[in-house]
Amino acid sequence: xxMFNKNQNDALPKKIExxxxxxxKVEGNFKGEGDIIIDGVLVGTLETENNLxxxxxxIIEASIRANNAFISGKIKGNLVIKGKLEIASTAVILxxxxxxxxxxxxxxxxxxxxxMPTIKISSGIGEHHSAESRIVAEKIDEETEK
Amino acid sequence: MYLYIYDSFLNDxxxxxxxxxxxxxxxxxxxxxxxxxxxxxxxxxxxxxxxVKDGVKTVVAVGNGQTFAKVINIVADLxxxxxxxxxxxxxLIARALGVPSKVAACDVLASRxxxxxxxxxxxxxxxxxxxxxxxGAVTIDFSDFxxxxxxxxxxxxxxxxxxxxxxxxxNPSDGFLEVVITPYRQTVLGKKRITGTVLPFNxxxxxxxxxxxxxxxxxxxxxMKTPADIVAVPGRLKVIVGGERDFD
Numbered sequence: 001x002x003m004f005n006k007n008q009n010d011a012l013p014k015k016i017e018x019x020x021x022x023x024x025k026v027e028g029n030f031k032g033e034g035d036i037i038i039d040g041v042l043v044g045t046l047e048t049e050n051n052l053x054x055x056x057x058x059i060i061e062a063s064i065r066a067n068n069a070f071i072s073g074k075i076k077g078n079l080v081i082k083g084k085l086e087i088a089s090t091a092v093i094l095x096x097x098x099x100x101x102x103x104x105x106x107x108x109x110x111x112x113x114x115x116m117p118t119i120k121i122s123s124g125i126g127e128h129h130s131a132e133s134r135i136v137a138e139k140i141d142e143e144t145e146k
Numbered sequence: 147m148y149l150y151i152y153d154s155f156l157n158d159x160x161x162x163x164x165x166x167x168x169x170x171x172x173x174x175x176x177x178x179x180x181x182x183x184x185x186x187x188x189x190x191x192x193x194x195x196x197x198v199k200d201g202v203k204t205v206v207a208v209g210n211g212q213t214f215a216k217v218i219n220i221v222a223d224l225x226x227x228x229x230x231x232x233x234x235x236x237x238l239i240a241r242a243l244g245v246p247s248k249v250a251a252c253d254v255l256a257s258r259x260x261x262x263x264x265x266x267x268x269x270x271x272x273x274x275x276x277x278x279x280x281x282g283a284v285t286i287d288f289s290d291f292x293x294x295x296x297x298x299x300x301x302x303x304x305x306x307x308x309x310x311x312x313x314x315x316x317n318p319s320d321g322f323l324e325v326v327i328t329p330y331r332q333t334v335l336g337k338k339r340i341t342g343t344v345l346p347f348n349x350x351x352x353x354x355x356x357x358x359x360x361x362x363x364x365x366x367x368x369x370m371k372t373p374a375d376i377v378a379v380p381g382r383l384k385v386i387v388g389g390e391r392d393f394d
Contacts, residue, residue: 020293021343023300023329028291040343044291 017050022057030062038073056090063095078112148179148229149197151190151217153209157183161233164248168208168231171249175256179204194220204229204386206255214239215274215365222265222272222382229255229386239274239365242307242318244391254388262381263318263393266306266364269374273364274383277304277376279352280361284372286325287351293343297329304350304376307392318393321380322346349377 017034020026024040032048039055044062046052052066058073065080072088079085081099089107096112104110150172156165172178180202182193194205194217206229207217214230214237221228231251232240245251266273279302286293286302295302305324327343352374354360359371 017344017346019342019344021327021329023295023297024327024343025294025296026291027294028288030291034346041296 020058022055036066054091147200147202148177148204148206149194149202150179150181150206150208150231151193151213152181152183153207153213154184154186156209156233157185164233165208167249168252171252172255175252177252177256179206190216191220194224194226198224198226203227206231208233210234211237211239211365212367215367218265218274218383219272222379227260227384227386231255242275242392243385244388245386246388246390255386257386257388259387259389260384261319261387261391263383263385264306264321264323265379265382266304266323266376267379268304268362268364268370268376271364271368271370272379272382273306273368275305275307275365277362277364277370278302280363280369283356284352284354284360286345287353288345288347289349293325293327293345295327295329300327300329302327306378319381321378322348323376323378325350347378349375351375 018032018036020036020038020040020042022039026040026042026044028044030042030044030046033050034048035051035053036046036048037053037055038058038060040058042058042060042062045064046060046062047065048067050067052064052069054060054069054071054073054075056072060073060075061077062075063077064075066082068083068085069079069081070086070088071091071093073090074092076094078095079093079097079099081097083099084101084103085097085099087093087102087104087108087110089105092109094111096115097110098115100117102114102116152165180197182188182197184190184193197205204227205217205221207213208231210233214232217228230240230243230245232245232247235247237247240247240251245254266277268277283295284302303326305326306318323346325343325345325347329342352360352362352372354372362370362372362374364370
């Protein structure tokens with residue numbers, strides 16, 4: 001299933017399983033099997049094997065685990081996102097983020113550590129490039145270390 | 147073998163012609179069976195259970211939405227197939243099942259497309275389509291979390307079938323029910339609905355902090371009171387459906 005489209009706040013993906021509207025407060029360990037859209041208030045923990053969209057007006061005080069996520073609301077808690085995390089300009093995140101792919105729009109507020117999988121630049125270049133480019137890569141590495 | 151149950155209101159003279167036409171069509175289609183007319187003295191549950199003991203495999207309810215809601219509560223616990231002949235034109239249960247009204251329903255019965263569908267159960271009472279919380283503030287307890295509306299006025303419904311687009315995933319054969327919470331916002335032009343909440347579930351408990359018990363109306367017929375346990379009962383009803391039904 002494709003990620004939620006940030007430009008179409010009112011347009012829903014084909015199959016929405018769970019929607020927490022703006023007039024609802026959820027407290028506890030919320031676990032959804034399908035996609036989840038949150039526009040209301042959630043306190044506790046949040047977990048889904050699928051996609052998560054946190055809308056503009058949403059207020060979440062919870063640790064979050066999801067496959068992919070699009071965030072434009074306020075979150076206080078740590079996020080663990082398996083795939084891609086998109087953070088919109090209106091988002092406020094107070095907590096650590098762990099994700100594979102990250103996209104942050106200018107204006108977003110994040111207070112916390114961002115952890116992503118380590119990529120070794122030098123060894124990657126060395127394996128596929130000429131001796132000359134390997135020397136350039138090593139110089140970059142040396143200067144970075146300084 | 148078929149059992150046709152006529153609801154008591156069909157004893158009125160104005161239905162004589164319609165019932166004669168239905169009986170004629172049933173005979174033409176070779177699906178004739180035993181007929182039982184309900185009255186104050188004849189109990190529906192006894193009639194159906196006795197007929198099932200005698201070998202009836204299909205119970206056909208002839209009547210309106212209330213008739214069907216009552217019959218469903220009896221046949222859900224028996225090994226029989228349910229058929230419907232609605233005598234009114236705006237029957238929500240029949241429409242969801244793709245069953246046309248009056249004589250045309252006999253043709254759907256004869257085609258015998260049988261589906262097993264889910265039912266909702268609230269405090270041991272089955273409902274087919276939906277249950278609605280009529281008044282008062284409630285808390286909906288799921289197994290691991292709690293949901294509470296934050297607006298003063300909202301409409302809370304628990305769907306098996308949905309007749310509006312607020313619950314697009316509502317499907318009577320998925321093993322789930324859905325809680326749909328739709329708040330009302332007061333505007334100059336009156337009440338206006340805003341984005342709703344849709345939560346699928348297998349089991350919830352409805353509680354209220356109010357002194358008075360809150361009413362829950364099932365299939366527009368029976369009133370239940372809080373606290374109420376509501377569960378999805380997958381594949382509970384074997385029913386004859388038409389091609390124009392709302393689900394696969």
